[in-house]
Amino acid sequence: MTPPLLRMTGVSKRFGGAKALDDVHLDLRAGEVHALMGENGAGKSTLMKILSGVYTPDAGTIEINGQVTTIQNPRDALAQGIAIIHQELNTVPEMTIAENLSLGHEPTRHGVLDRKEMRRSAREKLDRIGVDISVDVPLGRLSVGMQQLVEIARAVAENAKILVLDEPTASLSQNEAERLFTLVDEMRARGMALAYISHRMEEVWRLSDRITVLRDGKWVSTTAREDVTPAQVVNHMVGRDVNNLYVHENRSAGEVVLAVSELGNGRDVGPMNLEVRAGEVVSLVGLVGAGRTELARMIFGADRAKSGQVSIDGTPISVRSPRDAIRHRIGLLPESRKEQALFLDMSIRDNTVMSSMDNYGTGGILNLRAIRDAVEREVAALRVRSTSISQNVSGLSGGNQQKVVLSRWILVQPKVLILDEPTRGVDIGAKQEIYRIINDLTLQGMAILMISSDLPEALGISDRVLVVRNGLIAKEISRAEATEQNVMMYATGVAADEHRIKEERTETPIAGEKKR
Amino acid sequence: MTLTEKTDLKPLRSPKRESGVDVASLWDRYGILAVLLLLVALMSVIAPNFLSVNNGLNVARAVSINAILAAGMTLVILTGGIDLSVGSVVALTGVSSVLLWTAGAPAIVAVVGGMLVGAITGLINGTLVAYLGLPSFIITLGALTYIRGFSYSLTDAQPLIASDLGYRGLGNGAVAGIPTPVVIMLLVYVILWFVLERTSFGRHIYAIGGNREAARLAGIKVKWTLVRVYLIMGVCAGLAGVIFSARVESGQPKAGEGYELDAIAAVVLGGTALAGGRGRIYGTLVGALIIGVLSNGLVLMNVPFFYQLIVKGAVIVLAVGIDGLKNLKRT
Structure with missing residues (x-):
């Protein structure tokens, strides 16, 4: 039997007094997608950083094609055909795609930079993975998803045999994610071995051949996907049963607290109308980029609204800054906690x-x-x-x-608390605790407006969901009627608003009739 | 499918916080103090007459003006800004006070007037930085030049000698045996320490320097806080200018050249990050003292002036370099 493409055995790593990895093993076969799962801090990223030469292990061996090898630094890893696509991308946003793709080995003619060759080889690299964007666009102008594809193009061009994807879909839109999945399938078919770190069970199930679970720096299980259920994998990750992950208990909606009418930024978001009552959770669902965060920021005064009115307890208020919003007892938990909420020092x-x-x-x-x-x-x-x-x-x-x-x-x-992706990048144990906290807040009479791209979560804890599409509210769906299918139908525009006519209260403009 | 081991779930703990790291945080907090003590010990051995009460007071008096500037500078740098104009403000405020005195104003009016001039410069700097959103480096670089221009034009570029200066005690007097400038310096530090640690304004300064967008979204009045920080810097510079004029009993339009760099050096030596959001004002005082002890010791050892500059510069680069390496490891 041929040895696996990669085998890591007995890998341990300490940071100070803490064991980040303890006797972990992992093997990757050619032509497989191997999902690596575990809560935050379980050791997935550390293991991958050892593989890609960022860290050196304290103990353990790495074999490639059955040959024991050492990886001291990222250069060694590349030479062995190992590439990693990080959560944070290692690119220069001001430089063009072509410049980024030749970074470190720019082609020259007579000692002078050969732009023509640079652009040609970049074109070739993008073509290999079927991406048809101009190589002269500065990388920073592309979406994160596109930037990621450029990184993958680089890895493929360098003939990587082993590719590590560390939470690649964390900030991708649905379309971009789909594109990535297709590419992953192609790379698998080409015989590459892919290690795939993700918290999203759905995509793990769709992509992976085998699943390895780590917990507290230790190996817990490696199984073929068809031999386990998602619930079992979650149990392995947390070490306990997590039934009833979503908390929705004893809710009773009171008076309308937050009312938003015709709020819009005059461009691509709004005008939108919505109401949130005391003691209920209303979720804005939809594709990334549909305008949900923009709406939240306008309500909170973080961005200026061009039109519309926000009312609290039936009284119209004027919100020009977050400070105004706080004075009117509106809170916003922003989508990116490190950049927008925390003071890390x-x-x-x-x-x-x-x-x-x-x-x-x-x-x-x-x-x-x-x-x-x-x-x-x-x-x-x-x-x-x-x-x-x-x-x-x-x-x-x-x-x-x-x-x-x-x-x-x-x-x-606050009377109204807006939560923008409250469980993003949070491990599953803490997620459940956050759902519990949200439920407790509703019991105290707080009105919660949540934005979530995790559809099961939004459906699991909300009393109503508002589907946002192209900057407009396309549909309101009650908890009882909401399913992932019908939400996605409205979110993607497959279903339009034949039901809308029944909703005489909300004067929601038809999705797609977006004003420019 | 088997679970190889059954660990009972311990509370999730971040791997960073374990034994051994305490040393690092101790060093982070008191390392700079250790450096000062080491330097004092070293100087006591090699520099003649270094270790005496008198010389100690001399050092303290000599550093007081820089230390007062550095105290205000700490606040500015904590917000992620910088104020390059303070040296010129020292000159302008000193000149203003002496002018007021020679025009017949009482000493107290002359002193308050000088500080008021400092406050106005700070207000202008702060308003431009906060409300126009321009980089503090540029705004205060301009101020460095035009404020110097004002102090020249007020005096025709000639020193104003005032031998009977009514407030000269601020520079040359003593309170219970301690030189008055040193007493003022200590007061400034106690007050600003209190402001930074015990008031919402102080906490907002750290917050703005650490993460400006998060500060805005947390409901902090970012712009108004910045204006007040530069205002305090201006008042500190005014105080330093008045003390300077008291010490030399004259208004010197050329006073304070390069003082901004000494003040910034003291802040950075004291462990405050130039990027903002991280640092302690007590560190700045220690930083100013290190610079003072070093100069004093070198003088006592009769090291020629040029070499003093080389040593001082090297120490600053070294200290900041060590800090930079420490930060590199953190990330």
């Missing part, structure tokens, strides 16, 4: 109290004792795992960071 205490400092002290002088009590209470209630509230948030896991941002808003005591 500051403590849990400061991050938590940042929006409600005025309530703790007089004349700007802080009452540290009151702050400590309040923050410790919230941190305990939300079960943020930390050593103390003076710990920096940079050392927390994604889920705990997200809980810190949530606790910031809870201290503001």
Whole structure:
């Protein structure tokens, strides 16, 4: 029997006192897609960084085609035919595609940069993976998905035999993801071995041949996909049963708290109408780029609205800045917590109290004792795992960071809390805790407007969903009627609005009749 | 399909925070103090007459003006900005105070007037930086030049000698045996430490420097906070200018040239990140003291001036270099 293309055995790695990897093994066969799953911190990325030479292992061996080999640095990895597409892309956004693709080995003629050759070889590389964009476009102008394809083109051109994809669809739209999946299938057919890290069960099921699960830095299982169920894989990941992942309990909707009418930015988003009642969760679902985040940011005053009106408790309000919104007790948990919410060099205490400092002290002088009590209470209630509230948030896991941002808003005591992708990049245990927190907030009478690209999640915890398409609300669907199928029908425009006529209350313009 | 091991679930813990890292955070917090103590010990051995109360007070007096500038500069740098105009402000405010005094104003009016001039320069800088969104480097580089121009034009570029200067005690006096500038310096540090650590304004400064967009989305008045930071910088520079004029008992239009660089050096030596959001004001004081002790020791050892410059510059590059390496490891 031929040895696998790659075999890693007994791999261990320590960082300081903590074991990031402990006796892990993994093998990749030619022509397979091997999914690597586990909660955040389980060791997937560390293992892949060892494979690609970013880290060197403390123990363990790596064999390629049965030959023991050492990988000391990324250059070694490339020489062995191993390429990795990172979550953060290693490209220069200001340079064109052609320039990026020849970075480090630019073609020259008589010592002068040969632009013609550079463009020709770039064209060839893109053609090999069937991407038909101009090579003269600066990379930064492309969507993240396109940039990723360019990275893959580079890897394929370098004759990579082993390709690692680290959460490749994390920021892709549906269309871009589809394109990526096709490409993955092609690369598999070509005999490459692909290691595929993802949190999304759906795509793992669609793509993978085998699944390896890691937990707490240890190998848990490797199975052929057809021998397991998604529920079993999740059980392996968390080490316990996660039935009833989504929490939707004891809800009862009250009065309308947030009313948005004809809100739009005058360009590609809106005008949109919606209402959220006290004690209910309403989700905006739809494709990435449909205008959901833009709508949320306009309600919160982060971006200016060109038209429309926001009302709280029936009273029209004017929101020109996030500060105005907070004064009217509207909160927004933004989609990207590191870029838009967290102060990574500051403590849990400061991050938590940042929006409600005025309530703790007089004349700007802080009452540290009151702050400590309040923050410790919230941190305990939300079960943020930390050593103390003076710990920096940079050392927390994604889920705990997200809980810190949530606790910031809870201290503001908003009437309306907008949650933009509240569980993105959060492991499954923390996800469930966040659903629990959201449910508790509704029981306190908060009105929750959520944006989620995780459809099962949106359907699982919402009372209603609003399907957004091309900057307009295409359809409102109640919890009882919402299924992934009918939501996607409206989100993609397969179904138009023959039902809309029945909804006499919402004067939603027809999807596709977008104004420019 | 088997589970090879059954670990009971421990609370999720980030791998970074384990034993051993405490040393790093201790070093992060007190490393700069250790460097100062080491330097003092070294100088005590090799520099004649270094270790004495008198010389200690001399050093403190000598660093006080730079330390006061550096205190305000710490706030500016924490927001991710920089103020290159402070040296010129030292000259303009000193000149203004002396002018007020020679025009017959009481000492207190002369002092407050000088500080007010400093406040106005800060207000202008802050407003331009915050509301026009222009880089502080450019705005204050311009201010460095035009403020210097004002101090020349007010004096025809000639020093204003005022031998009977009513507030000269601010520069040359002492309170309970401690030189007055040193007392003022300590007061400035205590106040600004309090502002940074115990007020919402102070926490907002760190937040803005750490993540400006997140600060805005958290409801912080970003622009108004920036204006106030540059205003405080201006007041500190005004204070430094008044003390300077008191010490030399004259208004010197050429005063303060290059002071902005010494102040920035003290801030950076003290561990505050130029990118903003990270640092401590106590570190700045220690940083200013390191520069002061170094100069003083070199003088006592009779090291020629040119070589003093070389040593001072090298120490700054070294300190910042070590800090840079530390940050490289963090990421």
